[in-house]
Amino acid sequence: MQRLKTIIIIMSTYLLLPFISVMSGFSVEAASYDNYVKVGLKYGNNSVQSCTLRSEEGFQLGTAENRGFEAGMPLPAYEKLIITNERGAIVVQDEDGVLLSADLGSNGCIMPANYNYGGILYYENTPYRGGIILLPNSNGTITVINYLMMEHYLYGVLNSEMGYTNSIEALKAQAVAARSFAELSLGKHSEAGFDLCPTTCCQVYRGYSGEYPSILKAVDETKGKMLYHNGAPISAFYFKNSGGYTQNVEDVWSFSRSYLRAVEDKYCPIYPWNITLSYDTIQADLEAAGFRSGTIESVVINERNKTGAVMELKITGSEDTVYLKKDRIRSTLGPTKIKSLMFELTDNGATEAASSWTISNGSSAIKPDSSIFIISGDGVVKKIENNALHAYNGIETIILGKHSSSGITTGKSPTVNFSGYGYGHGVGMAQDSAIEMAKQGFTYDEILEYFYTDIEIK
Ligand SMILES: [Zn+2]
Structure with a gap:
């Protein structure tokens, strides 16, 4: 029996060997290897002249293609690589100046040798999962891109977007929304050579330094899950605080989506x-x-x-x-x-009284001097100083004696006051409410279904 086992192991090893060498990146996780994303680290005005990569386990050169990685030359004995742009070619040297690659190629990518096992690579002194793509720019600089699996990208995003101390169900809702948003945003920066930038323009990404156990748990427990409408992944917008209502997307931007509808947000913590x-x-x-x-x-x-x-x-x-x-x-x-579109205007920041103003009923008008007398329906007369008279129409308050937003009066005023509730564009999931719902015992899918209309999570 033992002998048979040994024979089977030897046979299967021989049979598999050719496939292992052809199928680069082969591992137990092979199925998830076709979902790499390119995140810009140094680009545009922040492109670099040269840079240093470090990996304690050595390196693996290769190519980044079709969201996967094709292994090329291994460099297991090197811990530090120096990268330069020599007349449009990305040149790789060791720390003693020995040439390792004269041209990394247009799809060239440098991974840590243990990239199949969550290896970490240091760009300068900042740790990242996955590898680094280096693009030569015509002005002699280098665009630096982090090339890593979608799930590992989310490890570095979630804390910046929600905060690792929040309840796990809120973090899981955020993970699914962030994954869907990233998938739909791929190629947003394609003219610069990458998919996503690490700022609020896309999603804030901090790399390995931004990882926490609760974040990894939230991403792992929702692995691969995204939001769909009619079978297609959705643009899962999210923001901080709704001020009481989320918004129809067409009331914020110039396009419409049937899954991005206004909902009354019953879980919204007050944010004035x-x-x-x-x-x-x-x-x-x-x-x-x-x-x-x-x-x-x-x-x-x-x-x-x-x-x-x-x-x-x-x-x-x-x-x-x-x-x-x-x-x-x-x-x-x-x-x-x-901070939001849920606001009112008042002129209480005004400091200067109007030089003159008029009350008109359409046919005749009076021009108050320094004070005005208000007579109510029951005959009560009240004297109010010119610059202290307010008018309120149910939406906003104006001070008539100062600069007015009503059009009734004119005067000189240097300011207008905005006061409102909520923070953010108002479309999709309100993160503060997701956190509140998780505290109250809602699960991540219930939270997502509350904020996105007519969607599927799979
Ligand atoms: Zn961006």
Whole structure:
């Protein structure tokens, strides 16, 4: 029996050998090896002149193709490689200057020798899973790209996007959303030679330094799972805090998706924000966005949707009236200043009383001097100082004696105050609420189904 076993082992080893050498990257995890992603590390103005790679286990050169890795020359005896761009060719040398590769090639990739087993490679002194792709730029610099499996990419993303101390079900919901979002965003930076950048433009990625046990657990327990609508993976947008309602995607951007619908967010922790912007700042922001408003005269909310989000902001200037719609409001005035579209306007930042103003009923008008007398229906007369008179229409409050957003009065005021709730674009999953739902015992799939309409998780 023992002899038979030995024969079988010898036979299968011989039979498999040719396949092992042909099927590069062969391992027990072979099935997941066709889902590598390219994450830009140093690119554009941050491209480097040269760089150093380190691996305690040595290296494996090869090529990155079709989201897989084809092994080429092994370099098991080297712990440190020096990379330079020599007239458009990526040159690899050891630390003594001995040439190891005169041209890594356009799809060249350098992996740690133990890449099949979660090996770590140091780019300069920062550890990454997977390997490094180096692209020569015509100006002599090098674009540096981390080439790693989707699941390992998520290991380095999740903590930056949600925080490793949160409940496991919230982290799992975040893992599925981040995986779906990444899959749909592949090739976003293809003109620069990679799929995803490591910033909020795509998803914040910190590499191996960003990994925590709870994060690895959340990614592993949802391995490969994504969100689908009608059988196709969805763009799983997410953001921090809804302010009470999420938004239909077409109320934020200029496209529509039937799975990105407004939902009443019953689990939203309160997130108030407040900012006073000077009219000069607003004018400068408009100019930077290509609008010629001239001196700002008033800022008015022109339209809201039924969740209360502002759909149009009318900014009247001396030269032109500018209508900022939907997310253009935040992108123009600053998405970290105007944290959400759920806001109100007040002029309480104003410091200067209007020089003159008028109350009109359409046919006759009065011009208050320093104070005004308000007479209620039951005959009560109240005297109010000119610059302390407020008007409220159910949505916003204006101080009539100061600069007004109502169009009733004109005066000089340097500021407008925005106060609102929530943080982020408002489309898809609200992370603060996902965290709250997990605390209340909801599972990750229940959380995802709450925020994405008519979807499948598989
Ligand atoms: Zn990006």
